[in-house]
Amino acid sequence: MIRLSILIALFPLSLPAAEPTPNVLMIAVDDLADYVSILQNHPGIKTPNFDRLAKNSINFTRAYCAAPLCQPSRAAVSSGMAPHQTGIYRLSDSLQSSPPALKAVSLEEQFKRHGYDTFLTGKYYHGNPVSWWPGDRIAAMWTEKKPPFSDHGPILANGDGVMGKGVYMIGPAPGGMESMPDLTALKNTRAWLGQTHEKPFFMVHGISKPHLSFVVPQRFYDLYPLDSLNLPEIPPDDFSDIPPSVRKSFLQQRDLAQFEAIRDSKDGWKKVMQAYLASISFCDWVLGELLDSFEASPHAANTIIVLWSDHGYHIGEKQKLHKQALWTQTSRIPFLIHVPGTSGRTCPAPVSLLDIYPTLNELCGLSQPVPQQLAGHSLVPLLRNPDHAWPHIALTSHGFHNAAVTDSRYHYIQYADGSTELYDHSNDPREYHNLAAQPELRPVVERLKTSIPKDWVPEAKKPARKAKGTSKP
DSSP states (O other): OOOHHHHHHHOTTSSOTTOOSOEEEEEEESSOOTTSGGGTOSTTOOOHHHHHHHTTSEEETTEEOSOSSHHHHHHHHHHSOOHHHHTOOSTTOOGGGOHHHHTSOOHHHHHHHTTOEEEEESSSSSSOGGGTSOHHHHHHHOSEEESOSSOOOOOOSSSBGGGOSGGGOBSOOTTGGGGOTHHHHHHHHHHHHHSOOSSOEEEEEEEOTTSSSOOOOHHHHTTSOGGGOOOOOOOTTTTTTSOHHHHHHTSOHHHHHHHHHHHHSTTHHHHHHHHHHHHHHHHHHHHHHHHHHHHHSTTGGGEEEEEEESOOOOSSGGGOSSOOSOSHHHHEEOEEEEOTTOOOEEEOSOEEGGGHHHHHHHHTTOOSOOSSOOOSOOOHHHHHOTTSOOOOOEEEEOSTTOEEEEOSSEEEEEOTTSOEEEEETTTOTTOOOOOTTOGGGHHHHHHHHTTSOSOOOOOOOOOOOOOTTOOOO
């Protein structure tokens, strides 16, 4: 069933002969930007456990999400299909209402069909699993699933309202570590890792932080005193070369107004940055606990680890405090793959979360074909040699007919109205200068334009809003 020869050829010391079938532990992180130490994009960040995992993993330093929004990004990982193939563009779009997705075999189904036990805890889907797939399919996909599945708490009742109210409040968790839902998910995965398993397993653990609310125990806030923080640079003319339609749609007025209010309040921007960094360090702590349990388990020598974030996040870049854009700050994400027996190396090739499905298919020998057209490419050549020539681009889309592609040097964005942006990462990694109109770069634009999808599944109708005062059925 499992093509052990693939792993032996890839990593001669990777798997002991007595355990030829590899397990998979997949760690999905919510709203984690490239601020982690392994990507060196934010000075002063403290994420030692990301460094720890990277010492025995391939660290893809130019990895991109399929979409800068939870639902379409996570649907892409599960289905192996890009949003333009499924029509899942918004938070409200469901796999249940997507005919192309319903015909697909999910990644978790693929493992189950090949004799794996499948385990789920924490956020992997956006919302409860039964809101994604029909209930009978969900029941068949998972050997065992334990909540929480999408609880971002705690939410402060009387916190620092610098970002707003409710989930937008920030501040230390008054209930300390015991109030964090991530600890319940951690307990579930620890129990599964501590068990012996008759079958190989595909185990998914979702870490909810740093998703809003940015509320974590005080000890993580203490790592980042306000006077020590670095804030992103915002050139005064940064918007001067951005298409007007983009300023109107992607830089929504409410987002800009929120950022300006926070920026102009006393230490407001620093407080948001502090809360986000504290949440990242809490995420790193959870990862450390997972690694402790993993290394102490009987499965460490025979388990592949895949860690990814669903998308990036702006903490002031482009005067934005959110996601939902096609710039690199929103689309670049941490992405690590550990195969037993490997030593840590970085890989600069542009890769995508869409590559997870075909990569695990090949690494684990899941030979049974799937009916859908997988959008990604197997990363096995890069796992063998991170400097291997890589002819592919990374594709990210947001909404209908808005897409970005990234190659080894350039980041090109094309919007539904024909507006474009082009950034040269070799000279302008922060994307301050839009070069799309430069005549000498017209060949670059024309080349990258060919990778923008031409056929898009139409947008589903938005669910009708309930009138105020009506009750749920």
